[in-house]
Every structure is written in structure tokens, then in C-alpha cells.
Amino acid sequence: MRALLLVLFFLVSVPASFADQRCEAHVAVQRAELGDLSLVYQSVGAPRDPALLLVMGLGGQLIHWPDDVVEALCRQGFRVIRYDNRDVGLSRWNQLPPSANLTVELLRYKLGLPVAAPYTLTDMAGDGLRLMDALGIRQFHVLGVSMGGMIAQHLAAMAPERVRSLTLVMSSSGAAGLPAPDPALVQLLARRSAPNREVAIEQQADLLAALGSPQVRDDRAALLEQAAVAYDRAFNPEGAKRQIMAILAEPSRVALLNALRVPTLVVHGTADPLLPVMHGVHLAAHIQGSQLRLIPGLAHRFQEPFKAPLLGAVLPYLQSHRQDVTHIAGL
Secondary structure (H helix, E strand, C coil), X not given: CHHHHXXXXXXXXXXXXXXXXXXXXXXXXXXXXXXXXXXXXXXXXXXXXXXXXXXXXCCCCHHHCCHHXXXXXXXXXXXXXXXXXXXXXXXXXXXXXXXXXXXXXXXXXXXXXXXXXXXXXXXXXXXXXXXXXXXXXXXXEEEEECHHHHHHHHHHHHCCCCXXXXXXXXXXXXXXXXXXXXXXXXXXXXXXXXXXXXXHHHHXXXXXXXXXXXXXXXXXHHHHHHHXXXXXXXXXXXXXXXXXXXXXXXXXXXHHHHHCCCCEEEEEECCCCCCCCHHHHHHHHCCCCXXXXXXXXXXXXXXXXXXXXXXXXXXXXXXXXXXXXXXXXXX
């Protein structure tokens, strides 16, 4: 009888605490060797759960996915995988990285000339697919933010039979004629070199502030702390420049989007200074059957007051497609 009571106690009391531990975001990072690249990633959640691949934006590291957001996604029953894109964070090249001159390529872009990027967003989408291959994951959900959303579009087009659902946050179709970013913000984005740690951190805090919502008063000390954590983990301004060139070299993705048949949610903020709200509207309009959620006041950052609205848009959608393979059967 005592043994039976112990078993019953285990069954009743352990699952909640086990679920909390299973979704703990502070787990060790791992490294996947992908030929010319070595990608660092983190897997949060049970291996048996449906996988959700998070794709970060320009210059962002896996730590820029807020831990509480990752844990909330995991508690919905997902194995959440976040990684450092090539050229940022702890990911590295296994050979000399490609070189190029951002100043020259920016001038070519402004003159309407082709941009010679060292690699493309399609190449970066291939990185994500190779990572999932290395992990032995055949089918998965994808959530991309900003440039990560652009990469995710390519990933879904490259392997639609593997992508159960696509969520695009603060992203764009890349079509000509869409509203341009705030010019002052573009200057901050292009300012990628710094003579020392202090200047680099101040510059990053300036950029974070400019990407924020006018409805939110940022704490400068908190921005500096966030920038310092990212700098001390990894600082690679040349890599960010190469990512910028990959974006500049990218043609419109409208034709790609028109042909896409993956269940898609588009989430965009009405106060986005980098990719104004029409980017999200246009993106959703060109993906057949997609859903669009506009969040009033959201800009181009995961700011605390907007985490709940973001999760309120994303979580129900992901949950509704958590085990959905019907679109795959129709391909």
C-alpha cells in the first residue's frame, strides 16, 4: 500500500514541476557542425513535442528571444529551438568568412545597381533547414521576426512539406514601393563599427531606443544592460554588415509569396519605424489564406508592454496548428 501511495503521489505532484523544468529557458547551448558553418543553438522542451524553430532578425543573437516568451511557447507543448544565425552570436565559420564592403554596396543600392552580397537570405534559410536535419527533425513550425521573417519565407518556400505553420512578425515582402524606414533609424542600423566596448554599447542602446514604441518610455539603464549582455556574449560588426548586404541584395519576394501554400500568420505593429505597418499588410495580402493581426502601438522590439498582445496573437494560432498536417497531405 505504501508503494502504491508513493506512485500516486508521483503521478499527481510531479507533472507541474516537471513541466516547469522542461520549459526552463536557461539550458546549455549546443553546436551543430554544418560543413562550412558551425551553428550554436538551444533546444527548450521535450524532444517528443512538435518543434518550433525561431529565426532571429538582423544582428540578433538567440538571447534576443526573451526567455519568458520562449518558455511561454514551450508551455504550449512545443520544443522551442532558437539559434544564432550565421555571422552573429557564437555561431562561426569553419573557414574564412566571405568579405565585402558595405559602403560600396550601399552606394550601389542607392544607385539602383545590383548588390554583391557575400551570401543570400536563401543561404540563411538553408542554414535553418540544415540545422533541423542535424537534429533529425522532419516537420516543424517556424516563427521568424524581421529579417528572420524574410528568411522564414524562403525556408517555407524551399521545404513546404516540412513546415507545419509559418508565423511572420515585424517582417516584409520586400516589394518595391512600400513605405521606407525612418532615415535616422537607417543611419543607426548602418553604424556597426565602434572603437571600444563603451561606444559599442551606447550605440546599441541608441538603436534599441529608436526601434521602440513611442507609447513606451524606455529605461536607459536597462537598454545599456541589455546591450552589454549582448556585447559580452559576442560582438561581430562585420557579420552584421554582411547580413545587411544580404537584405539589400534581395529582390521582391511577391512571386514566392503568391505561390506559398503554408498556413501563415502575419503579426505587425502599427508603430513600426523600421518596417511600417503596410509591410505587414502587404505581406499577408500575398500569402493565400494567411491571417493578419495588427497590434496597436507595437514597434520593432519585444518591449515588455507588448509581450502579452504578441503572445495573445501567436499562441492561439500555433496551438490551432500544433498537430496539423492536413496541408502537408495536400502538397
